[in-house]
Every structure is written in structure tokens, then in C-alpha cells.
Amino acid sequence: MIVDWLINLLLLSVGLLGNAWLWPAYVNRLYSLPVPSERLDRFRILHDVAMFVVPILLLGSLVQIRFSHPEGTLAAGIVLANAGWWTLPWALSLVGFGGLILTITTRLLRAQPPGYELATREVVDVEQELGYRPQGEGPHQRMLKVPGNQVFTFERNEKKFSFPNLHKDLNELTILHLSDLHFIGTLDRSYFEMVCERAASWNPDLIVFTGDLLDRQELISWLPGTLGKLRAALGCYYILGNHDWHLNCGPIRQQLLELGWKDCAGRVQEVNYHKGKIQIGGDERPWMGKAPEFDTSDENAFKLLLSHTPDNFSWAQQQGVDLMLSGHNHGGQVVLPIIGPLYSPSRYGVRYAGGEFYSSPTTMHVSRGVSGKHPLRINCRPEITLIHLIKSTESIENIETERESKAVLVPVN
Ligand SMILES: [Fe+2]
Structure with a gap:
């Protein structure tokens, strides 16, 4: 019985x-x-x-x-x-x-991308460092009281990815990947200012933002003190996301242009670094614009795709994209033991909620993002990421030599 x-x-x-x-x-x-x-x-x-x-x-x-x-x-x-x-x-x-x-x-059973390594992970407790809780007047205040909520912290992660065809001049190049800032007012501006300040301290070669900047149009005024403070030798590039699509995107793009950010929406921007070349394509589909057209005949160029949603992963593989950077799914925001995340607005469900993925020839990094419309993060800390491009055939000694010599190199444009 x-x-x-x-x-x-x-x-x-x-x-x-x-x-x-x-x-x-x-x-x-x-x-x-x-x-x-x-x-x-x-x-x-x-x-x-x-x-x-x-x-x-x-x-x-x-x-x-x-x-x-x-x-x-x-x-x-x-x-x-x-x-x-x-x-x-x-x-x-x-x-x-x-x-x-x-x-x-x-x-x-998920395969990790070739040569992937989480080099460093630092947790920044913004509330502790500021000495006060950076809480604003925005919506969903009750979520801030949920025990274990990690919204006032963020991870500062350095990740290495290997690419066999990477031009030697691009070896050890660093890309700062930011995503999903979601200015809505529940987390105050001081939180995002600290995120950008700590991101800038990496002194990255290239900076990209992969969408979902605002949930309230008037908070465009926060941009000069946050993304506007970031500078990189090879430039700052961005696309917008579905939450921006709900707002008036024209003034957002204009403000970012004035702050020195280059728009990649539906186009490819080319960056040269000595003899190395990077094609940076931007994809805001399915919400806005068209697919970027990479020059697939140029086999020496490193193809970098900024796509708000990771759902465009198969398309990126077809285009021969080397590295795809995405956000949108916020890691699921709440991650349960064993089961993992439950909510992730993707046609693949939670498969690409966050993390590192590989399907030849494309490596994909899906950032958990900095924030979200709903201020709730359980076992799913916000993150900013510094990505190191590594030429996989190089020995460690060669990489160290390249790193030392890079200090005196200047970008061609
Ligand atoms: Fe988002």
C-alpha cells in the first residue's frame, strides 16, 4: 500500500x-x-x-x-x-x-566553444560600494524585496574564445560586451554609472552594446553619464532591441551618434587594425530593419555579429560569422537548481537564455545583461563581459609577446 x-x-x-x-x-x-x-x-x-x-x-x-x-x-x-x-x-x-x-x-550535453575559458569573475556589490541602495522611483518596487534578489550587484567577467582563422594582428584584441541596460527608473542612474565606470576600467579595444537600452523615453537623459563616458581605440558600436522598438528610436539613435556610438542596425561597419580586419554587422530582426550583408568573399575578415536575440544563431552560421554577441534573454532572470531558467522570450525557449554556445563556424556569447524591465534576479546575476579574441594556433608565449607589443600599436582607423 x-x-x-x-x-x-x-x-x-x-x-x-x-x-x-x-x-x-x-x-x-x-x-x-x-x-x-x-x-x-x-x-x-x-x-x-x-x-x-x-x-x-x-x-x-x-x-x-x-x-x-x-x-x-x-x-x-x-x-x-x-x-x-x-x-x-x-x-x-x-x-x-x-x-x-x-x-x-x-x-x-552542450558543447563549449573552442578554447573557451572564463579567465576571471569579479562580483561588484554596488549597494555596498556606494554606501546606499541605488533605488529609484520606477515600477515593480515589490520585486526588490524578494530575498536573494541580486539586482544591485553585477559580475565583471573576462572570457577567452579561440578562433583558428583570426588574423595575428587581432590576437588578444579585447571587446567589451554590454547588453540590456533597460533604463526604467527602478534602479537609479548611479547603478548604471558604476557599471559603465567599471567597464571602462578594462580599457577595451572595442566596445559593443547589443540592445534594450530604455524602457522610458525620458531616461535618454542618462546616456551622457553612462554609455557616453565609454571610449575605445577601435570605437563603440551598437544595435537596439525590442524594448527600444516600443519607444521612439529616432532620438535614441541621434543621442548615441552625438555620444560617439556607431549604429550597426541592418548594416556592416568595417574596422581595420593593422593588417587585421573586422566586419561588424548589426541585426535587430525580427523587430526592426533588415539583415546585415557581410562580405563573405573576404575570408581574412573577422565577422562579428551583434544580434539582440540569439534566435538568429542559425542565420549567423550560414553567413560564416565568427563571433555572435547577443542579449535579450537575461539568463532567464530566475534560475532554479537542476531545472535551470524557466522564462526566456525566445522561439528556442530557454536553450539560449545565457552563456556560451558553438555551432561551426560560429561562437555565440549571450550576455545575461545588466538589468531588465522587471528588477528580479535570482541565481542569475547581471553581467558585463570583456571578451578576449585568441588565435588558437598561437602558443601562450607568442600571445604574451603580442600583448606586450600591442601597447605601442595604434589603430589604422
Ligand atoms: Fe532585454
Whole structure:
């Protein structure tokens, strides 16, 4: 009898987990679409209802069967073997559980990009360093009170990636990757000023921003004190994201232009560094513009793609992109033990929520971003990243020599 109850409990647990996975997976696909969020919110109601109603139906089916079949306690067997009103909620939940197992397995088997190494990780506690909490008047204030919320901190990560075809003059070049600042006012300007100050202290060769700058148009006034303070020898390049798309992008692009940032939306900008060449393409699809046209005949050029969403990963592989930098998914914002993230607005669900990915010939880095519209980060700290490009055939000694000599090199343009 105890075994029967344990089997019932096991089936109920599988059903609850499957349901808790299925509806976020639906919402993830929904919010990957280039449709205004007000319209998408209407379709989200299905998620909101099912997340609470289906567990009641699952439990109810087991209880009903248990009491209508006093001869046996194995309600789980009856649920699975006999059709009834419970068939639909159980079928959906078991599909969700299958998806969960598949996702966890895919994550565990994920191949790391060639030569990838997390060189350093530094956690910056902004509240502690400022001596006060950088909290503004923006929305969702209650989320700031959630225990374990990491929004007032950020990681300062240095990551190395190897590329066999990298021109030797680009060896050890550094790229600062910033993404998803989401100025909305809940985190005060001083938080973002510290993020940019610590990013600038790396003294990167090239700086890129991969979209979602603002959630409130008037906070464009924060740009001079944040992104406007950043400088790099090879320049600062950006694209915008879906949250910017909801606003008036013209003044945002104009302000960034005045601050020295170059717009890569739907185009390719070329950067030369001695005999090394970088093509920087920008992709704001599916929300804005067109795909950038790389010069695929130039095999010596390092192809760098800035794409707000990692959903363009397959397209990047087809174009022979060497390195793709993305954001958008914020790492999932809440990451559960074993299960991982649940919410990630991508047509691939949580697969590209954040981290490092590789599919020949493209390495992809998906930043967890600096902030978000909703100020909640659990086990998913905001990050800024300094990327080191490494020529994979070089020995460590050669790299050290290159690094020392680089100090006297100047960019061609
Ligand atoms: Fe974002």
C-alpha cells in the first residue's frame, strides 16, 4: 500500500513539474514574436490560468479516483490506463515533463566553444560600494524585496574564445560586451554609472552594446553619464532591441551618434587594425530593419555579429560569422537548481537564455545583461563581459609577446 501511495505521489510530482514547464515554454515562444507586448499580454492569460488550474485538476483526478475505487489505492494506474475528464490535463503535463527532461539533457550535453575559458569573475556589490541602495522611483518596487534578489550587484567577467582563422594582428584584441541596460527608473542612474565606470576600467579595444537600452523615453537623459563616458581605440558600436522598438528610436539613435556610438542596425561597419580586419554587422530582426550583408568573399575578415536575440544563431552560421554577441534573454532572470531558467522570450525557449554556445563556424556569447524591465534576479546575476579574441594556433608565449607589443600599436582607423 505504501508503494501505491509513493507511485501516486511520484506521478503527481511529474505532472506538477511538467505543467510548471509547459506554460512558461508557451509564453517564451509567444514573447519571441515581433508583436507589441500589449497584444501578447492577452494571450498570456492562458499561461496565468493554466499554471494554477491544471495542478488542481491533477490532484483532483487522483483524489476522485482514489475514493471512487475503494478496492485499490493505485490511482496513478487508473489515470494512465483509463480515459476521462483528466486525460487532457495529464497529457499536457506529461508532454511538459518530456520537454523539461529534453531541455536539461541538452544543457548538460552542450558543447563549449573552442578554447573557451572564463579567465576571471569579479562580483561588484554596488549597494555596498556606494554606501546606499541605488533605488529609484520606477515600477515593480515589490520585486526588490524578494530575498536573494541580486539586482544591485553585477559580475565583471573576462572570457577567452579561440578562433583558428583570426588574423595575428587581432590576437588578444579585447571587446567589451554590454547588453540590456533597460533604463526604467527602478534602479537609479548611479547603478548604471558604476557599471559603465567599471567597464571602462578594462580599457577595451572595442566596445559593443547589443540592445534594450530604455524602457522610458525620458531616461535618454542618462546616456551622457553612462554609455557616453565609454571610449575605445577601435570605437563603440551598437544595435537596439525590442524594448527600444516600443519607444521612439529616432532620438535614441541621434543621442548615441552625438555620444560617439556607431549604429550597426541592418548594416556592416568595417574596422581595420593593422593588417587585421573586422566586419561588424548589426541585426535587430525580427523587430526592426533588415539583415546585415557581410562580405563573405573576404575570408581574412573577422565577422562579428551583434544580434539582440540569439534566435538568429542559425542565420549567423550560414553567413560564416565568427563571433555572435547577443542579449535579450537575461539568463532567464530566475534560475532554479537542476531545472535551470524557466522564462526566456525566445522561439528556442530557454536553450539560449545565457552563456556560451558553438555551432561551426560560429561562437555565440549571450550576455545575461545588466538589468531588465522587471528588477528580479535570482541565481542569475547581471553581467558585463570583456571578451578576449585568441588565435588558437598561437602558443601562450607568442600571445604574451603580442600583448606586450600591442601597447605601442595604434589603430589604422
Ligand atoms: Fe532585454
